[in-house]
Amino acid sequence: MRIELGPVTRIEGHLNVRTTVEDNVVVDAQCMGEMFRGFEKILEGRDPLDAQQITQRICGVCPYAHAIASSYAQEQAYGLTPPANGRILHNLVQGANHLYDYLLHFYQLSALDFVDVTAILQYQGKDAGLRHLKSWVQAELASGKPYPAAPFLPRLSGTYLTDAQFNIGALKHYLEAMEIQKKANRAAAIFGGKFPHSTGVFPGGCPQEARIDLITAYQSLIREVREFIHQKYLPDVAAVAAAFPEYWRIGVSQGGFLSYGLLPRGPKVDSERLLAPGVLLDGEVRPVDFEAITQDVGRARYASGSGLTVRDSELRPAPQKQGAYTWIKAPRYQGRMVEVGPAARIMIDYAQNHNPTVRTLVDRFTKQFDIKPAQLNSVLGRHLSRAICAAVIADFLLSETERLDPGAPTMADINIPATAEGFGATEASRGALLHYLRIENHKIAKYECVVPTTWNCSPRDDKGTPGALESALIGTKVADPAEQIESVRIVHSFDPCIACSIH
C-alpha cells in the first residue's frame, strides 16, 4: 500500500514522504522536496558581499548559520582574519540562534507529536496563561466551528501522553518557550542587527561595538534562556523519553555521520571549536575533507552532471525529468550516505573525547536511560542531542562574553580580490553546512551550498542507496498506515528544512 505523508507540517517547507507499507511495516520511503528557487543562479555575477545577505534568504529559520558559513568562505577568499572581538561576536550571534532553534523545534514543532493538548480542559490551577488557554479551548470546542482550536486540533491519531499533570506542564512550557525563544533572538540581534536575516554579520566580524551595556544585555538574556534549558527543556526531553522508551530504537539511520564542528575558540576559522569536527564511518572518526563530497542527481530534477564535487557543481533544473522524485540532490561523503545534525555533532565530539561537558551529559543520560551512546541515532537521541547542544552552547556563550575586550575593534577591513576562492563550513542547528565561493573579476563566478537537510532528506543516490531519513523510516512499524504518527515522529526528529535543502 502506497501512502503519502505530505504535506508534512511542523517542519520548514515543502516536504512529502511517499511510503510503501506492507503488514503495518514501512518497507520503502522516498523523501520528496517540493520547492526550488535556484539560489546558485541568483548569486552568479553578483558582488561577493551580496552573498552575505542573499544566502541568508535560503532559510529564515537558520539564516545566521548561512551568514556565518558565507563569512567563513569569504574570509578564506579575501585572506581575512577578524579581530578577536569580531570572531566572538560571530559566535555570540550564531550560538544564540542555535538556542532559539532548539527550543522552537522541541516545543513548537515536535511537542504536539507526544503531548495531549486536550488535557488543558482538566486544568484547575491558577496560572493565568493556562487558564486563558483552557477557556479558549472550551470556547472553541463549543463554538460549532468546522475546525475548532486550530492550529492545535485536529491532529493525527495515535497514542499521546496520558499523565494530565505532565501534559499541562508541557503546554505551559510550550507557551513559555514562545517567550524564551524571543529572548535568544533578541540577544543575537544585539550584535546581528535584527532577526531573522541579520544585517550585522560580515566576513571579518560585526560592525556593532563591543560595548559593556550591550554585552550586559546579551548576558542577561542568555542567562534566562540557559535557566529554561536546565529547568525545563532537559527535564521535558527526559520525561518524553521516559514515556516513549521505544523511540530509542525507532528512526535509526543506516549510514555514517558528519559534523564540521561548531564555534571556533579563536579568530581563525580553523581554531579549535567548541564541538569538534569529524566524519564517523564504520565506528571510526576521521578528519573532514571537502574534496570527498560529491552530489548525485540521478533521482533529483536536474539535468546537471551527477557525482560532481562541490567545486565543479552545476545547476540545470529539469522539472519534468523522468525517474526523479525530488528537488533535493544526494550528497555523499566518499560515496557514502551520512546523517548530519545534533546527534552527529554530539556523537562525533563524544567519540573524540573532546568536550568535557558533552562527555558528562552523554554519560549521565545514557546511564539514566540505559542506552548506548550509539543510540543517539534514534528519534529520542536526536531530541536529547539538541538539548545537550543547547546546554553546552549556553555556557560557552556566557564565557565568550567574558573574553570580549570592550572598546577594541570588532571588524576587519574588507578588500575583495579580483580572483579567489573559499570554503566556509559550520554547523547550522540542523547540521553540517558548507558554502563554496569562487570569485572572478571581483564578481561571484560560482557559489555552491551543501546544506544539512540536503544530506538528511536526500533521495537515492546513483547506486540506489537511500538518504538518511529514508533509511531511518524503512522498517518502521506503524499502527495506522494511513496517518503513520510513528513516521511523522521520525521525520520531525530530523527537523527537516526543505527551503535549505534545495535552495
Add this chain to the structure above:
Amino acid sequence: MLDRRAFLKLAATMTAAFGVGNLPDPVAAALNKLDPAQVPKLIYLQGMSCTGCSISLLQAESPSAATMITDYAQLVFHADLSAISGRGALEVIEQYLAGQAGEYFLAVEGAIPADMPEACVIGDKPFADYLLQAAATMTAAVAVGACACDGGVPAAEGNPTGAIGLQEFYNRHNVTKPVIQLRGCSVHPDWLWHTIVHLVKVGMPELEDGSPTLFYGRKVHELCPRYHDFQQEIFARKLGDKGCLFKLGCLGPDTYADCPTRWWNGGQTWCINANAPCIGCASPTFARRKDFPFYRIGEKNRRTTS
C-alpha cells in the same frame, strides 16, 4: 491646505468611519468586543518562501504571537504550527478554499513560480492552483513579506523559475480581490499583527499602493536617528565606523518603512543601530539586480584593479 500629517489623520479617520460597512460580518461584529467565535480566520500558505516571515511573526511582543492566534485571529492552518499533517491538513485547506467552512482571509508568504509550476507543490497540486481556488472564496489576501509582495530574492535577476508576487499573479489571472502588501525581508511582526488588529477593531487600514501607511508611510532615511549625521556630512568610511552609513551603500533613502522608530526584536535594536547599512529589504526592488550590490564596500577594489 492640509499638511501631510493632517491629511493622513483625516484619511485614517475616514477609513475608520467608512471602511466598516464594507467588512465581512465576522470582522464587523468583532469591532467592539473580541469574541473568539467571531475573529477572522486566517489560512496561511507558504509558497517559495524561507519561513523567515513566519519566524519573524513569532518574535512579536505586544500582542504576542500566541495571543494573536487565540484572541485576534484564528489561525486555521499554518504549516509550521498546525498539529494536523498530510491528508488531514489538505482537507482543512480544501474545505476553506472550496468555500465550505466560512469566511476567511488568505495570508501568503513566499513567491509564485510563474514559469515553472513544479517548483512549488503542496500535496499533489502546484501552489498556484491553491491561490486561484482561494481567489473565488476568500474575503481578501495579505501578502506577507518581500517574496509574496514582489517576488523577493526568488525573483532576483537570473532566477530560473519566473518567480512573482501575489498581486502580479492575481493581475495576470484577472483576480480583483484586495491584496494588502506587507513588504520586508522578513516582515516585521507588528506589520502583520497590527494590520490584523486594525482589521478586527477598526476596519481596513489606510493603504497606499496596497501597503498600510501606518508602517510604510515614510522613508527609513527621513526617520533615521543618523539623519543629522547625513546633514552634517559625518559619514562612516568603513564598516564599524559611526555616522551616516550612506557611503557604505545604505538604502534607507530608497526604502519606505518605519524601522527607525519601531525597531526590531522587541524594540531591542535595528540594523542601523548595529552599524549595519539598510539593505532596502522593504523596497519593491529588494535584491533585484545583479549590478546593484547591497554595499559599496567593494568599489575601491574594483577601481584599483580595473
